Amino acid sequence: MKTIALAGNPNSGKTTLFNALTRLRQKTGNYPGVTVEKKVGICQLPGGGLTEVIDIPGTYSLSVRSPDEKIARDVLLGLVPGTARPDVVVCVVDAGNLERNLYLVSQIQDLGMPVIIALNMMDELPAKNVSLDVTLLSTLLQVPVVPMVALREEGVGALKSLLQDGFAYQYKRQWILPAAIEEQLNELIRLLKHETGHHDEFIFFKAVTLISQATLEANEALLREMGIVLSPASLEELKKTQERLGLLGPHVRSAVIEARYHWIKSVCVQTVKRLSDSGGQDLTQRIDRVVTHKAWGWLVFVGLMALMFYTIFAIATVPMDWINAAFEWAGRWVSGHMPQGFLRDLIVHGILAGVGGVIIFLPQILILFFFIGLLQDTGYMARAAFLMDRLMNKVGLHGKSFIPLLSSFACAIPGIMATRTIESPKDRLVTMLVAPLMSCSARLPVYTLMIGVLIPAANVWTKALIMLSMYFLGIAGAFTMALIFKKTILKGRAPVFIMELPPYRFPSWKTILIQMLERSALFVKRAGTIILALSIVLWALMTFPYDPHKGGTEALKSSYAGQMGTALEPAIKPLGFDWRIGIGLIGSFAAREVFVSTMNIVFNLSQDTPAENLRAAFARASWPDGKPLFTPLVCLVLMVFYVFALQCLSTVGIMWREAGGAWAAFALFYLTGLAYVIALLVYQAGRLLGF
Amino acid sequence: MSGEASQALSRVPCGAVFYVDRIHADPGLTKRLEEMGFVRQAAVVKSTDRGTIICRVGHTDVVVSEALADQIFVQPVAMPMPVSSEITLDKLKPGQKGRIVRFSAEGEDVLVLQEMGLTPHETVELVRIAPLGDPMELRIRGYELSLRRQQARQILVEPIA
Numbered sequence: 001m002k003t004i005a006l007a008g009n010p011n012s013g014k015t016t017l018f019n020a021l022t023r024l025r026q027k028t029g030n031y032p033g034v035t036v037e038k039k040v041g042i043c044q045l046p047g048g049g050l051t052e053v054i055d056i057p058g059t060y061s062l063s064v065r066s067p068d069e070k071i072a073r074d075v076l077l078g079l080v081p082g083t084a085r086p087d088v089v090v091c092v093v094d095a096g097n098l099e100r101n102l103y104l105v106s107q108i109q110d111l112g113m114p115v116i117i118a119l120n121m122m123d124e125l126p127a128k129n130v131s132l133d134v135t136l137l138s139t140l141l142q143v144p145v146v147p148m149v150a151l152r153e154e155g156v157g158a159l160k161s162l163l164q165d166g167f168a169y170q171y172k173r174q175w176i177l178p179a180a181i182e183e184q185l186n187e188l189i190r191l192l193k194h195e196t197g198h199h200d201e202f203i204f205f206k207a208v209t210l211i212s213q214a215t216l217e218a219n220e221a222l223l224r225e226m227g228i229v230l231s232p233a234s235l236e237e238l239k240k241t242q243e244r245l246g247l248l249g250p251h252v253r254s255a256v257i258e259a260r261y262h263w264i265k266s267v268c269v270q271t272v273k274r275l276s277d278s279g280g281q282d283l284t285q286r287i288d289r290v291v292t293h294k295a296w297g298w299l300v301f302v303g304l305m306a307l308m309f310y311t312i313f314a315i316a317t318v319p320m321d322w323i324n325a326a327f328e329w330a331g332r333w334v335s336g337h338m339p340q341g342f343l344r345d346l347i348v349h350g351i352l353a354g355v356g357g358v359i360i361f362l363p364q365i366l367i368l369f370f371f372i373g374l375l376q377d378t379g380y381m382a383r384a385a386f387l388m389d390r391l392m393n394k395v396g397l398h399g400k401s402f403i404p405l406l407s408s409f410a411c412a413i414p415g416i417m418a419t420r421t422i423e424s425p426k427d428r429l430v431t432m433l434v435a436p437l438m439s440c441s442a443r444l445p446v447y448t449l450m451i452g453v454l455i456p457a458a459n460v461w462t463k464a465l466i467m468l469s470m471y472f473l474g475i476a477g478a479f480t481m482a483l484i485f486k487k488t489i490l491k492g493r494a495p496v497f498i499m500e501l502p503p504y505r506f507p508s509w510k511t512i513l514i515q516m517l518e519r520s521a522l523f524v525k526r527a528g529t530i531i532l533a534l535s536i537v538l539w540a541l542m543t544f545p546y547d548p549h550k551g552g553t554e555a556l557k558s559s560y561a562g563q564m565g566t567a568l569e570p571a572i573k574p575l576g577f578d579w580r581i582g583i584g585l586i587g588s589f590a591a592r593e594v595f596v597s598t599m600n601i602v603f604n605l606s607q608d609t610p611a612e613n614l615r616a617a618f619a620r621a622s623w624p625d626g627k628p629l630f631t632p633l634v635c636l637v638l639m640v641f642y643v644f645a646l647q648c649l650s651t652v653g654i655m656w657r658e659a660g661g662a663w664a665a666f667a668l669f670y671l672t673g674l675a676y677v678i679a680l681l682v683y684q685a686g687r688l689l690g691f
Numbered sequence: 692m693s694g695e696a697s698q699a700l701s702r703v704p705c706g707a708v709f710y711v712d713r714i715h716a717d718p719g720l721t722k723r724l725e726e727m728g729f730v731r732q733a734a735v736v737k738s739t740d741r742g743t744i745i746c747r748v749g750h751t752d753v754v755v756s757e758a759l760a761d762q763i764f765v766q767p768v769a770m771p772m773p774v775s776s777e778i779t780l781d782k783l784k785p786g787q788k789g790r791i792v793r794f795s796a797e798g799e800d801v802l803v804l805q806e807m808g809l810t811p812h813e814t815v816e817l818v819r820i821a822p823l824g825d826p827m828e829l830r831i832r833g834y835e836l837s838l839r840r841q842q843a844r845q846i847l848v849e850p851i852a
């Protein structure tokens with residue numbers, strides 16, 4: 001089967017074309033060792049034959065400054081294990097943004113493999129008052145050009161026919177370097193040919209990339225990455241060539257870029273005609289006037305975020321209740337139809353409760369990714385980052401970290417998944433590490449319970465104020481930690497913040513829907529397996545060793561979890577916590593809201609006890625010497641602990657998937673450590689102040 | 692300036708920057724060429740030379756016949772362009788345009804900017820500044836992009852009107 005690679009700039013409609021070519025016959029995964037998404041699909045050609053389509057990451061260049069660009073280059077060079085080397089490259093080009101889009105095309109042409117240009121978004125040209133001579137463009141670029149509107153599937157058939165029938169491909173480089181640099185380029189080509197014995201058809205591409213490197217080491221590393229190890233003699237020659245290039249002046253490194261753009265300019269001058277010079281502003285400019293306005297811009301921004309939040313918080317609760325009810329029903333059904341015993345207990349309290357606790361986040365994830373898809377597809381996301389960048393810059397992050405952090409108020413899981421829009425791996429990691437500090441919806445039951453115990457008589461406003469200060473504490477913690485990470489372990493020169501502000505476009509519902517389904521499937525499949533395993537472990541800890549004579553509190557106290565809680569007491573006593581709260585904390589590592597149900601068991605109440613009774617039990621609870629356990633200070637310390645601690649298996653699971661086990665473990669330990677230290681400080685300071 | 696390094700525009704390679712040195716033509720033609728932008732010291736970059744010649748003079752693209760290009764003599768660039776009024780890009784006012792002259796920094800960061808199309812001689816417009824004062828929105832090569840002031844300071848432009 002032949003393989004086609006789909007390349008193109010971000011916002012060129014590449015994903016839309018991928019979906020149009022492959023329908024739903026596509027698979028999403030990761031490239032080995034990196035968190036760059038790999039999308040592969042199967043396309044049926046008009047003659048009935050099948051061809052594989054690889055959607056390589058959208059990039060502006062193949063110069064390898066980000067993981068995306070590296071993967072894009074390596075797939076095209078056939079260097080990625082498990083990914084077939086493409087036979088044809090289809091470059092998706094935005095017809096309305098020809099100049100910059102052709103830059104990548106020009107780099108890909110250097111590879112020497114057959115290229116087709118899918119000239120997308122042809123329907124936007126009339127509104128821009130522009131006409132484009134497609135035939136001349138094809139002649140000048142020496143590649144077949146298929147004009148299309150991928151969103152409406154216009155021209156997709158023609159592209160498929162072209163892929164089916166094949167085409168003669170002849171490309172001769174058109175951009176020319178200043179003579180002195182050209183001479184050195186030929187020298188480099190000769191050198192590499194000598195080294196590889198003429199078998200490497202990518203010699204020209206590789207030689208060109210060498211020109212823009214600053215040091216010999218960089219060149220050597222680059223060649224090794226691309227599969228060429230130089231002999232000492234060749235290395236010496238490379239060094240000489242590099243020295244000669246260096247003598248030509250500092251502009252040598254950008255000579256190739258300039259040469260490409262000059263050639264592209266000449267192509268554009270000949271093919272693009274402005275029909276009239278009516279200075280009228282297009283739709284994007286008019287929308288941007290409002291959306292980036294000093295006053296209206298914030299109004300639109302806050303309004304959209306509020307809408308998104310309201311939907312995630314309020315609307316999502318409806319299907320979440322259904323899911324909850326369904327799992328409870330399943331639990332009751334199993335309880336009624338299975339003989340009593342460990343197996344039943346495992347299924348009901350371990351598996352069903354564990355899996356249910358994960359699936360319940362699905363509606364939030366679907367809704368969040370609907371909004372993210374919508375904001376991204378329409379072009380608003382870039383404006384949101386444009387508005388927020390200054391603020392995020394203060395803590396060393398950039399505008400694109402904002403949406404993931406905001407999403408984490410609903411749930412850190414979709415928030416962490418949303419960090420995929422951040423290109424810089426370090427910034428992405430920092431965002432992921434601090435996302436759990438944003439108070440998620442699972443903390444709400446704990447906050448509500450503890451505020452009720454803290455000041456039962458307080459009015460709604462006081463309660464709301466305490467709640468709000470917990471949220472702010474989380475935000476302050478997240479920003480502080482982000483700053484610390486950026487200055488310490490994830491230091492590193494900030495990459496250039498350069499972001500395209502694409503024109504506003506009507507979204508592709510199909511693309512959004514497919515993305516929603518993909519994300520949900522990933523979540524359920526990968527996070528689900530880890531969480532299932534861990535919930536079984538937690539269930540076992542709270543059940544064994546089993547003593548049939550004990551029940552309720554007694555059984556829990558003698559379980560491994562209970563023993564751990566007891567063992568933990570010396571450690572958490574400085575926070576004002578006893579072993580019972582210890583068990584609650586251990587249970588909370590499955591999910592924070594489990595604290596409430598665990599406390600119900602600890603205080604020997606049935607699962608369905610109204611919150612009032614638990615509060616009363618809390619009010620009665622005391623230390624062996626009779627001092628009350630839940631003093632106002634302890635309630636506050638407990639809440640502070642919950643603000644910081646990473647007590648959520650699902651979050652750990654998703655971090656594991658997105659950043660690897662080591663970072664997931666790091667997040668777990670640093671956040672829990674932070675929670676402990678801050679809770680300790682608050683408690684001891686409170687004691688000193690006489691509370 | 693010595694004329695020994697000057698060559699006919701028709702013979703110089705594409706892509707490199709040259710300056711107009713003199714025009715060897717009858718006064719009428721010379722005047723027409725000057726109107727097209729071929730004045731002394733104007734920067735010229737040739738993009739193609741197959742048949743007719745396409746080149747960029749100042750910030751406009753013009754097409755000239757080979758015969759005409761034989762009469763235009765240019766000199767290679769030895770020094771940074773003599774620009775009297777260059778300012779850093781972040782000093783432009785919203786709505787103002789500038790022609791990129793050079794970069795005050797070197798290295799990877801500059802290459803990233805150039806790959807996005809911010810190359811010397813190109814016209815860039817500062818569209819607006821974000822409400823919080825940073826970043827800024829630019830228009831270059833027919834599209835919009837956002838850049839922080841810190842990077843914009845590395846780009847030197849010659850303001851246009």
